Amino acid sequence: MREITLSQAVNEALAEEMRRDPTTFILGEDVAEAGTPFKVLSGLVEEFGTERVIDTPIAEPGFTGIAVGAAMTGARPIVDLMFGDFIFLVMDQLCNQAAKIHYMSGGKLNVPMVLRTNMGATRRSAAQHSQSLQALVAHIPGLKVAMPSSAYEAKGLMKTAIRDNNPVVIFEDKLMYQDKAPVPEEEYLIPFGVANIKREGSDITLIATSSMVQVAEKAAETLAAEGISAEVIDPRTIVPLDEETLLKSVKKTSRAIVIDEGHQSYGVTSEIASRLNEGAFYHLDAPVVRMGALDVPVPFSPALEDITVPTPERVAETARKLCAGEMIHAA
Amino acid sequence: MPAKTNTDDYLRMYRQMVRIRTFEDNANQLYLSAKMPGLTHMYSGEEAVAVGICEALTDDDRITSTHRGHGHCVAKGAEFKAMFCELLGKEEGYCRGKGGSMHIADQGHGNLGANAIVGGSMGIATGSALRAKLLGHDDVTVCFFGDGATAQGLMYEVMNMAALWKLPVIYACENNGYSEYTKTEEIAAGSITARAEAFGIEAHQVDGQDVLAVNALTQKLVARARKGEGPFFIELMTYRYHGHHVGDINREYYRSKDEEKDWKQNRDPIIRFRAFLVEEGIASEEEIEAMNAEIEKAAAEAVAYAEAAPYPDVSEVDMHVYAD
Ligand SMILES: Cc1ncc(C[n+]2csc(CCOP(=O)(O)OP(=O)(O)O)c2C)c(N)n1
Ligand SMILES: [Mg+2]
Numbered sequence: 204m205r206e207i208t209l210s211q212a213v214n215e216a217l218a219e220e221m222r223r224d225p226t227t228f229i230l231g232e233d234v235a236e237a238g239t240p241f242k243v244l245s246g247l248v249e250e251f252g253t254e255r256v257i258d259t260p261i262a263e264p265g266f267t268g269i270a271v272g273a274a275m276t277g278a279r280p281i282v283d284l285m286f287g288d289f290i291f292l293v294m295d296q297l298c299n300q301a302a303k304i305h306y307m308s309g310g311k312l313n314v315p316m317v318l319r320t321n322m323g324a325t326r327r328s329a330a331q332h333s334q335s336l337q338a339l340v341a342h343i344p345g346l347k348v349a350m351p352s353s354a355y356e357a358k359g360l361m362k363t364a365i366r367d368n369n370p371v372v373i374f375e376d377k378l379m380y381q382d383k384a385p386v387p388e389e390e391y392l393i394p395f396g397v398a399n400i401k402r403e404g405s406d407i408t409l410i411a412t413s414s415m416v417q418v419a420e421k422a423a424e425t426l427a428a429e430g431i432s433a434e435v436i437d438p439r440t441i442v443p444l445d446e447e448t449l450l451k452s453v454k455k456t457s458r459a460i461v462i463d464e465g466h467q468s469y470g471v472t473s474e475i476a477s478r479l480n481e482g483a484f485y486h487l488d489a490p491v492v493r494m495g496a497l498d499v500p501v502p503f504s505p506a507l508e509d510i511t512v513p514t515p516e517r518v519a520e521t522a523r524k525l526c527a528g529e530m531i532h533a534a
Numbered sequence: 535m536p537a538k539t540n541t542d543d544y545l546r547m548y549r550q551m552v553r554i555r556t557f558e559d560n561a562n563q564l565y566l567s568a569k570m571p572g573l574t575h576m577y578s579g580e581e582a583v584a585v586g587i588c589e590a591l592t593d594d595d596r597i598t599s600t601h602r603g604h605g606h607c608v609a610k611g612a613e614f615k616a617m618f619c620e621l622l623g624k625e626e627g628y629c630r631g632k633g634g635s636m637h638i639a640d641q642g643h644g645n646l647g648a649n650a651i652v653g654g655s656m657g658i659a660t661g662s663a664l665r666a667k668l669l670g671h672d673d674v675t676v677c678f679f680g681d682g683a684t685a686q687g688l689m690y691e692v693m694n695m696a697a698l699w700k701l702p703v704i705y706a707c708e709n710n711g712y713s714e715y716t717k718t719e720e721i722a723a724g725s726i727t728a729r730a731e732a733f734g735i736e737a738h739q740v741d742g743q744d745v746l747a748v749n750a751l752t753q754k755l756v757a758r759a760r761k762g763e764g765p766f767f768i769e770l771m772t773y774r775y776h777g778h779h780v781g782d783i784n785r786e787y788y789r790s791k792d793e794e795k796d797w798k799q800n801r802d803p804i805i806r807f808r809a810f811l812v813e814e815g816i817a818s819e820e821e822i823e824a825m826n827a828e829i830e831k832a833a834a835e836a837v838a839y840a841e842a843a844p845y846p847d848v849s850e851v852d853m854h855v856y857a858d
Contacts, residue, residue, distance in 0.1 A: 232714065232716075233714050233715050233716060236715065236787060236788065237714065237715035237716070237787075237788070240714070258716055258720065258721070259721075260682070260685030260713075260721040260722065261652045261653070261682045261683065261685045261686060261713060261721070262685040262686060262687065264687055265685075265687065288651075289651070292651075326572065327571035327572030327573075327623075327634065328572055328573075328636075328650075329572075329632075329633060329634045329636050329637055329650060330632075330633075330637070330650075331636070331637075331649075331650035331651055331654075332636070332650055497851065497852065498852075498855070499851055499852050499855050500632075500855070502631070502632045502851060503571070503572070503623050503629075503631060503632055503633055503634030503635075503636075503637070504571075504623030504624070504630075504631030504632065504634070504845055504846055505571050505623055505845070506623065506631070506845030506846060506848065507623075507631065507632070507845075507846060507848065507850060507851045510848055510851055511851065
């Protein structure tokens with residue numbers, strides 16, 4: 204199968220859906236000629252014109268609100284938010300408006316929009332350009348949240364997001380834009396709420412989102428060499444969450460670590476760990492362990508930044524302890 | 535113009551502009567030689583804005599800065615060593631390596647921080663001015679931001695309050711013609727100064743490549759702001775020589791080489807001011823060359839110092855999340 208980058212995969216998904224549905228359009232800063240700073244949208248304005256690939260002023264709440272209104276009245280806007288950190292600027296439009304309109308209208312109005320943005324630290328971009336804020340939006344009922352872990356997921360999830368009748372937020376890891384993965388030429392969609400078992404195992408389950416899937420897979424390889432068999436699962440969407448697949452795995456392995464790049468406290472890892480405790484308590488041989496980013500703003504200095512995120516070494520280390528029964532009372 | 539009476543002020547302004555340009559040339563070199571982590575936004579070309587304004591301020595006056603903040607930082611009194619250390623993420627940096635280029639600031643000289651959120655400091659600057667008024671202090675706060683930032687709604691919320699409450703704040707819009715890869719006229723409808731005027735704020739437009747014009751205007755406005763006649767708005771017409779950031783090299787698709795050449799050759803704030811100093815007999819060519827050389831040497835030493843300086847200890851990672 205051919206291999207393409209995550210950036211190309213997103214680009215293809217957008218182009219295919221824009222060809223298919225004339226009500227779709229892209230709205231954001233430097234999306235047209237510049238194709239975004241990460242060049243993810245290169246070439247789209249040439250095909251679809253500036254009517255459908257629209258450069259906006261630096262007015263995030265404004266253009267997100269405009270997308271909500273357009274979505275409510277028959278269009279399918281795709282908002283490009285240059286950095287995930289800017290989600291704080293659009294919270295009202297996203298969480299008070301987009302998320303609640305279907306419910307508040309008793310199901311009469313829909314907001315079929317996509318907000319695509321990014322996440323991920325270790326790019327030396329400091330505290331306001333490095334955050335992984337998926338937990339914030341996942342907390343709000345009415346929003347769906349997708350976290351692609353490779354080019355394959357990025358394309359399939361984006362196409363599903365655009366066709367979904369709800370507001371969907373997609374977080375792409377900005378450090379993965381150039382990572383290649385096999386992506387079929389033929390059209391495919393990845394349904395929301397269906398986790399992907401990346402690697403089967405029997406001793407411990409590593410549940411990981413986005414780029415943390417790579418971290419978990421590397422840890423699993425290290426562990427395999429030591430005789431520990433780790434299962435790696437990528438939920439792909441955190442809302443909706445495929446609880447069934449996660450629970451089934453944990454009931455089999457009896458141990459789990461949940462890994463996500465958002466801050467650990469009150470985060471995605473906490474939520475998934477709780478669900479595992481509630482749904483598989485009597486099958487567990489050890490507490491479910493959360494591994495998120497340190498609870499600190501992301502520091503600029505490489506010497507500090509690199510220790511804020513989970514690494515394969517630390518995941519493997521934690522898994523070893525869990526399998527040895529060391530952490531049973533530690534949590 | 536009574537040039538002779540202001541000799542020291544003029545020489546300091548020249549010096550500060552050259553210090554900014556020299557800092558940026560070294561920062562760019564650090565990026566190109568892969569010694570600097572991440573990216574950085576160069577202030578080269580806009581020196582007369584930061585210097586003209588900051589030379590009208592005292593150490594008690596505050597500023598807020600932007601992602602393109604090295605110039606503001608130098609102009610408000612920062613030293614090279616701690617700046618280069620910050621740029622390289624070293625412990626002795628102004629922010630102990632936690633901020634880097636986009637958050638660099640010498641807090642001891644009234645710099646409240648460089649902000650990586652476009653327009654993100656407008657509330658902060660206005661709040662600083664409200665504090666001055668409430669506590670009876672006579673300092674003034676200058677809020678630096680770009681033309682692109684005028685699209686942020688926050689600006690209109692705080693200008694409204696600043697005008698209602700007559701706050702000692704000066705909104706300094708550095709109009710360099712572009713926000714990222716987009717021309718200002720494509721993202722700003724109508725006139726920028728008229729937006730401030732809509733709130734009853736006195737607004738001026740000034741040639742941002744003319745350090746004396748910027749300084750003379752700012753002096754007047756600062757004096758009036760201290761007396762409670764603020765707020766004010768200044769649109770400074772300027773130009774950035776480099777790309778949006780150091781990695782923005784192939785940029786002809788949005789900005790022509792001819793246009794860049796024209797600004798660099800015909801409107802450079804340092805070349806213009808240097809000619810003025812020589813013409814007025816304030817400094818000789820030799821004196822200016824000596825000053826330039828001394829600044830270059832200081833920068834080279836500071837870079838070497840920063841390269842050799844230690845990173846913060848890993849134990850600092852969770853230090854400063856909360857104040858004691
Ligand atoms: C809220 C927000 N939106 C977008 C960005 C990305 N961004 C960084 S600088 C910039 C352009 C800013 O233009 P301008 O205000 O004119 O300042 P200049 O870079 O020209 O100095 C953009 C869009 C950001 N940092 N913050
Ligand atoms: Mg600008």
